Amino acid sequence: MTDRDAYIALNLIDQLGPVRVRALVAHLGSLQAIFEADEASLRGAEGIGRELAASIVARRVEADPAAEEARARALSARLVTPADPDYPAALLKIHDPPLALYVAGDLTPRDRQCIGVVGSRRCTQYGKGVADRLGFQLAKAGFTVVSGLARGIDIAAHEGALKAGGRTIAVLGGALDCLYPAEARPLADRIAKQGAVISEYTLGREPDRTTFPYRNRVISGLSMGVVVVEADRKSGAMITADQAGEQGRQVFAVPGRIDQPSSHGTHHLIRQGAKLVEDVRDILEEFEYLIPPSATASAGAGTDGSPAPEAPAAPAFVFGPEEGRVVEALAEGELDVDTLSRRAAVPVAKLGALLIGLEMKRVVRMLPGRRVVLTVTLPRKEAEGE
Numbered sequence: 001m002t003d004r005d006a007y008i009a010l011n012l013i014d015q016l017g018p019v020r021v022r023a024l025v026a027h028l029g030s031l032q033a034i035f036e037a038d039e040a041s042l043r044g045a046e047g048i049g050r051e052l053a054a055s056i057v058a059r060r061v062e063a064d065p066a067a068e069e070a071r072a073r074a075l076s077a078r079l080v081t082p083a084d085p086d087y088p089a090a091l092l093k094i095h096d097p098p099l100a101l102y103v104a105g106d107l108t109p110r111d112r113q114c115i116g117v118v119g120s121r122r123c124t125q126y127g128k129g130v131a132d133r134l135g136f137q138l139a140k141a142g143f144t145v146v147s148g149l150a151r152g153i154d155i156a157a158h159e160g161a162l163k164a165g166g167r168t169i170a171v172l173g174g175a176l177d178c179l180y181p182a183e184a185r186p187l188a189d190r191i192a193k194q195g196a197v198i199s200e201y202t203l204g205r206e207p208d209r210t211t212f213p214y215r216n217r218v219i220s221g222l223s224m225g226v227v228v229v230e231a232d233r234k235s236g237a238m239i240t241a242d243q244a245g246e247q248g249r250q251v252f253a254v255p256g257r258i259d260q261p262s263s264h265g266t267h268h269l270i271r272q273g274a275k276l277v278e279d280v281r282d283i284l285e286e287f288e289y290l291i292p293p294s295a296t297a298s299a300g301a302g303t304d305g306s307p308a309p310e311a312p313a314a315p316a317f318v319f320g321p322e323e324g325r326v327v328e329a330l331a332e333g334e335l336d337v338d339t340l341s342r343r344a345a346v347p348v349a350k351l352g353a354l355l356i357g358l359e360m361k362r363v364v365r366m367l368p369g370r371r372v373v374l375t376v377t378l379p380r381k382e383a384e385g386e
Contacts, residue, residue: 001031001032001035002083003031003032003081003082003083004065004081004083004084005065005066006031006032006034006035007031007081007082007083007099007100008063008065008068008069008079008081008099008100009035009060009063009064009065010031010034010063010099011098011099011100011200011202012059012062012063012064012065012068012202013055013056013059013060013063014055014059015052015055016052016056016099017096017099018096018097018098018099019047019095019096020045020047020048020052021034021099023045023046023047023048024042024045024048026045026046027041027044027045027046028041028042028045034056034060035060038057039053039054039057040053042056042057068202068203071203072102072176072203075104075176075177075203076104076192077102077103077104077176078102078103079100079101079102079103080100080101080103080107081099081100081101082097082099086107086108087101087107088101088107088111088112088221088222089112090112090114090221090222090223090224090356091218091221091222093221093247093366094217094221094247095246095247096217097221098200098218099200100200101198101199101200102175102176102198102199102200102201102203103196103197103198104176104188104192104196104197104198105191105192105193105194105195105196105197106195106196107169107196107198108167110142110144110167111144111167111169111196111222113142113143113144113224113287114143114144114145114146114169114222114223114224115138115143115144115145115146115223115224115225115226115227115283116145116146116147116219116220116222116223116225116226116227116240116244117131117134117135117138117145117146117147117153117154117157117226117227117229118147118148118153118154118157118216118219118226118227118228118229118231118236118237118240118241119131119152119153119154119228119229119230119231119237119262120152120153120229120230120231120232120235120237120262120265121150121151121152121153121154122152122262123152123153123156123229123230123262124230124256124257124260124262126256126257127152127153127156127229127230127254127256127262128152128153128156129156130229130230130254131153131154131156131157131160131229132156132157132159132160132163133160133280134157134160134227134229134254134277134280134283135147135156135157135158135159135160135161135164135168136160136161136163136164137160137164137280138161138166138280138283139160139161139162139164139165139166139167139168140164140166141280141284142166143166144161144166144167144168144169144195145157145158145160145161145166145167145168145169146168146169146171146219146222146223147168147169147170147171147219148170148171148172148173148212148215148216148219148236149170149171149172149179149184149187149188149191149197150173150181150236151181151184152230153229153230153237154170155184155187157229158170158187158191159187161195162190162191162194165194166194167194167195168191168194168195169191169195169196169197169198169222170188170191170195170196170197170198171198171199171215171218171219171222172197172198172199172201172207172215173207173211173212173215174199174201174205174206174207174208174211175199175201175202175203175204175205175206176197176199176203177203177204178201178204178205178206178207180207198218199215200215200218201215212236213236213239216236216239216240216243217240217243217247219240220240220241220243220244220247220249221243221247223244223249224249224250224287224353224356224357225244225249225250225251225252225283225286225287225353226240226241226244226249226250226251226252227252227253227254227277227283228240228241228251228252228253228254228265228266228269228274229254229266230254230256230260230262230263230265230266231262231264231265231266232261232262232264232265233264233265233268235265237265238265238268238269241253241265241269241274244349245348245349247352248337248348248349248351248352248353248355249349249352249353250275250286250349250350250352250353251269251273251274251275251349252274252275252276252277252282252283253266253267253269253270253274253275253276253277254266254276254277254278255267255270255276255278273347273349286353287353287357322344322346322350322354323354323357323358325343325344325345325346326340326344326346326351326354326355326358326364327358327363327364327374328344329343329344330364330372330373330374331374333373334367334371334372334373335371335372336369336370336371336372337351337352337355337370337371337372338370340372355372363375
């Protein structure tokens with residue numbers, strides 16, 4: 001059995017999941033060993049009790065990767081695992097990357113530059129308009145817009161990206177063949193032609209109250225940053241924002257009316273340190289090293305194609321103060337993320353986005369165990385951000 005087949009088969013076993021699979025691999029030595037170990041050996045792994053060990057022994061015989069792939073092909077989809085080269089690199093760096101992704105459409109190298117746009121299902125017209133505009137402008141700037149295909153803000157963000165002719169990825173809270181909401185099927189088909197619709201759930205898995213919160217980590221995990229447009233204090237969008245912070249992604253929030261419940265969540269995020277977004281440039285300036293000035297100007301255009309207000313030309317890129325401190329700290333040697341955060345005086349929530357950008361520029365490399373190493377030798381004044 002190949003690693004790829006093993007990932008697909010393990011994903012078919014209920015209550016296993018990526019964290020427990022990692023524990024089993026650490027205990028047994030390989031993915032293949034999970035299919036050969038007896039029940040007592042399985043129980044030796046952290047988080048694997050008697051009941052789950054018995055379930056693994058019973059279900060691993062039934063799991064048929066080839067049959068599952070055939071079912072996916074019947075839906076014009078395919079499976080992508082961590083053993084495949086097109087599995088999203090950003091997901092491999094989160095605590096619990098999906099064992100397998102069911103993909104309708106294509107994942108491309110362009111999707112390394114993703115921004116999540118999420119928010120309330122019960123949104124206002126103001127929120128819907130903002131999400132549409134941000135989706136359009138981010139796509140124009142060359143970012144892939146990631147959201148959850150839910151009613152309200154999510155759908156508006158996808159629609160905006162499609163109108164811009166850009167890429168967008170929908171992360172589902174159920175299986176590809178159990179789409180919710182059902183009326184989003186035409187939109188999902190359009191997204192698959194201009195991006196991807198993805199799910200980690202096995203075919204036939206209906207969405208429920210547990211699947212949506214769990215999938216939110218994939219939205220944030222794919223993204224360099226997450227924009228919350230409207231959200232109640234207790235909502236899926238707020239869960240996504242929390243996970244983005246834990247994963248080291250930048251968190252953005254759009255302010256709203258103080259008398260609207262859908263503004264309470266975004267205002268809370270701003271008070272907690274999320275970057276306030278009044279315009280797409282508030283997002284783009286965090287990732288300016290990825291965007292040519294022409295794309296920034298294009299991004300400022302409205303969804304009706306109206307030109308953006310004239311802006312000063314962007315200077316050639318140099319390390320900003322925070323990036324300079326990160327590079328300077330790493331010049332002393334390899335560091336874990338928490339130590340690097342302290343030495344560079346950059347919050348962990350913001351450090352993740354900086355590291356992704358520096359890694360794309362091939363200045364740093366992420367290592368296992370959330371460690372970072374500098375990959376180039378830089379002149380001193382560049383390292384200091386002067």
